[in-house]
Amino acid sequence: MAPIAEQLTRPAVRPAVHPGVRSAVRLTGLTRSFGERTVLDGIDLEIPPGQFVALLGHSGSGKSTLLRAVAGLDHDTVGDGQLVTPARVSVVFQDSRLLPWRRVLDNVLLGTRKRDADGRDAAARGRAALAEVGLAGRENAWPGQLSGGEQQRAALARSLVPEPELLLADEPFGALDALTRIRMHTLLRELWQRHHPTVLLVTHDVDEAVVLADRVLVLDHGRIAVDLTIDRPHPRSYRDPQLGEYRERLLAALGVRPDGEPASEAAQAAPAPAPAAEAVPDRRTEN
Numbered sequence: 001m002a003p004i005a006e007q008l009t010r011p012a013v014r015p016a017v018h019p020g021v022r023s024a025v026r027l028t029g030l031t032r033s034f035g036e037r038t039v040l041d042g043i044d045l046e047i048p049p050g051q052f053v054a055l056l057g058h059s060g061s062g063k064s065t066l067l068r069a070v071a072g073l074d075h076d077t078v079g080d081g082q083l084v085t086p087a088r089v090s091v092v093f094q095d096s097r098l099l100p101w102r103r104v105l106d107n108v109l110l111g112t113r114k115r116d117a118d119g120r121d122a123a124a125r126g127r128a129a130l131a132e133v134g135l136a137g138r139e140n141a142w143p144g145q146l147s148g149g150e151q152q153r154a155a156l157a158r159s160l161v162p163e164p165e166l167l168l169a170d171e172p173f174g175a176l177d178a179l180t181r182i183r184m185h186t187l188l189r190e191l192w193q194r195h196h197p198t199v200l201l202v203t204h205d206v207d208e209a210v211v212l213a214d215r216v217l218v219l220d221h222g223r224i225a226v227d228l229t230i231d232r233p234h235p236r237s238y239r240d241p242q243l244g245e246y247r248e249r250l251l252a253a254l255g256v257r258p259d260g261e262p263a264s265e266a267a268q269a270a271p272a273p274a275p276a277a278e279a280v281p282d283r284r285t286e287n
């Protein structure tokens with residue numbers, strides 16, 4: 001066995017990349033620790049190409065750690081296990097991470113070659129991505145001239161330019177007001193429909209998870225404690241009673257009553273209140 005000092009500096013296993021293959025995300029025995037604390041404890045998970053997955057869990061349960069591992073960004077953890085991801089991966093965070101001294105189009109094109117392998121002009125792709133997220137005409141704006149929601153739209157546009165096979169999103173709407181968040185749900189689902197990347201969305205918001213995702217995972221004590229298929233067609237509405245059932249199951253798994261009280265204090269489970277509804281349109285009809 002390696003000495004402790006060596007173990008502590010042993011880098012986490014990097015994702016193996018399969019270029020050119022529209023591959024699944026595959027985690028086998030994934031373990032990640034910070035010092036003595038094991039945050040991910042032998043996670044096995046397979047996500048087929050094109051699936052939209054939401055990841056829920058209590059604060060500190062390791063959601064971001066899992067996402068960072070999949071993104072290959074977990075430089076300060078130690079770990080083990082196997083990780084296979086597609087070649088083209090984009091990440092969107094809670095803050096847009098736009099560079100304030102670069103105009104919006106330049107931000108969207110950051111790190112992109114002027115022409116891609118097929119000879120397509122990057123600037124044209126950047127403009128098209130901005131148009132897709134509703135920011136046509138804002139190419140020359142400074143990030144500081146955009147609202148919070150617009151900045152997140154620009155971050156989504158930036159994530160689209162490399163045509164990702166896997167889109168990782170760490171609470172991308174967490175800092176937005178409720179109405180903007182609902183609009184962003186619609187946008188994200190539309191972008192998914194059009195480009196069909198595999199999506200792993202970290203969120204605290206059970207409603208966001210059930211209205212957007214086709215599969216919801218709950219992370220607890222370093223393991224996937226719940227793996228739930230949301231078998232409802234799109235467009236979905238928060239008012240859908242069957243979505244309400246999924247919501248209650250997930251809240252129960254998180255130890256929360258539908259009225260927001262901790263489950264341990266629940267003498268009786270109260271029925272779920274119906275939140276303000278807005279359909280998330282989706283041109284595809286799913287079974």
Ligand SMILES: Nc1ncnc2c1ncn2[C@@H]1O[C@H](COP(=O)(O)OP(=O)(O)OP(=O)(O)O)[C@@H](O)[C@H]1O
Pocket residue numbers: 034039057058059060061062063064065066076204
């Ligand atoms: N760089 C770090 N050094 C030490 N501990 C860390 C580090 N990053 C995360 N942790 C710890 O790992 C645990 C999981 O953190 P993580 O950010 O993955 O949780 P999370 O589920 O995403 O939480 P939240 O929902 O609050 O964002 C936490 O206890 C956190 O304190």
